[in-house]
Amino acid sequence: MSNEQIATAFPVEDHSAAVNGIDLHYRVAGDGPVLFLVPPGWGVGSHYLQRGFISLAERHKLIFVDTRASGRSSRPADPSQMRSIDMADDLEALRIHLGFSKVSVLGHSNSGAIALSYAERFPEHLDKLIVSGSQVLGLSASADTQRILQERATDPRFEAAVQAVSAFFGGQASPPKDDEALGAFIARVLPLYLYQPEKTLSLLQQQLAGPISSYAFNAQFAADAADRTDLTQALNQIAAKTLILVGRHDFICPVALSEHLHKRIPPSQLAIFEESGHFPWLEEPEKFFATLNDFLRRPA
Template sequence: MTVLSKNKGMNITALNQGSHFVDLNGVHLHYRVKGNGPLLFVVSPGWGIGSLYLQRGLDFLTERFRVVFVDTRGSGLSKRPSDPAMMGSSQMADDLDALRSHLGLSTIVLLGHSNGGAIALSFAQRYAERVSKLILIDSQLFGFSAAEDTHRFLSTRAENPDYSSAVNLAHHFFSGKGKPPRNDDELTEFVGNILALYLNNPGKNLATARQQLSDKPISFYAFGSQNAADAAAQNDQTVLLHLIKAPVLIVSGRHDWICPIAVAERMHAGIKNSTLEIFEESGHLPWIEEPTKFHSKIVNFLSC
């Protein structure tokens, strides 16, 4: 891993603890640096939630690593591009490379969760020589659909009182029958109301999930703009998986409804130098549901 030191070309000041803003690719981008040790980059999903939930859930990493939490364009404290068509996941991957260059780093170690995983994957495909390790946690994979698995998950939990209201809302949203969110507050409320679906054991873990994910408005602009930009790009990441040369750790919760385990298995099959770790008691948020195992697997991979 890249160790923070006075290596020639490294922008030490830009890696000091705290919040930083930098103008890259026409966007005022925000990132926060926490912890000490080898450098690790964590990229937020691009649909508006920002990196704060990752700063909370992955805080254990700051005990061993200097973690750079990146808010993607239009999310968190990062600003929007002038053209919403430039809100695609590929542009967000390009922002990561621009940040890498700004910091004077030849390579980075990168972690992404959910759609952040797809952004990290895009970076590793576009800039294969500039990533030294990659961690994909319950990651999305453009070009691969596991919609049948998602439908099966919702159907089997429709009568379960821990999930039933969330299942109903999700069905209405995906079918277009319900009133879609129209602003930040409505989108944030919607995500909070379906949060149980992201957990294998909401009775035990929903309060923690709400603590980590639910107190900041989610950007409706980013949600709509990223989805539209990615749909227009028709990006198929499955055909480029072979381009990734760095060691990759793929983490998947057995009970993930939004990025089912079939997605992780497809990535593992396509990335030669990859390891797949399945978390049998987790949904989409394994650091909440199986924290001891999660901490161990992540730290061991980063340290070897």
């Protein structure tokens, strides 16, 4: 089935749960073992995961979660409660609200850190863990990021994006002051997130199209920086079977982070996609979903 056929066969249902002082929006599709799909906490919302992963609804009950202050979820009263670990707590509160004894969790990019936090904090309620191009709070791969930026600095496909990212990382550019400014910044830097943007950029733009929250972008970054959470200390205590997915050319969450996760999480499998950046399900979809579906079909 194509994604369009699956979307027709498994219409989505929108819901909201009052948890941890916020209204947490989530969207449900399909039936079967429960899989929470979690977007990054910086304001992008879950719509791109809905477009990219709806095919999993053939065999799973998918719960697409809008993290706090993103998508259709509300903001906390205190911006210091915008930490990634607060968002992991929201997943546990949602599990309890829905009455599931166990769930599997899929996180991408920063939501990999949210998923890892969930795995460390609530191991008895986690069935399987999947992270793709994962951030790891407490671990940096900035040297690899800078190397990739330098390699791409004179490539016309990436040149403007490298300049924008370097200015932001270097403090020469101010944080986006509103949603429009954040959207413009994302549009400028997006080619860097792909290995071959000339092939896949338009598809990525289509998947990401939708509302974006500059409040979440700025508040989550500040809250995580102030909290200084270090997820590396308890990685070897993660007991759930874990699939770690990463693109070889991922500049923002380089391969070294995923290799560290694989080394530290005993029951883990690492899959590196040699012709992908930060979105391997778009650049190498057949390999990506074959790997993911094989992992999901195995007993926990």
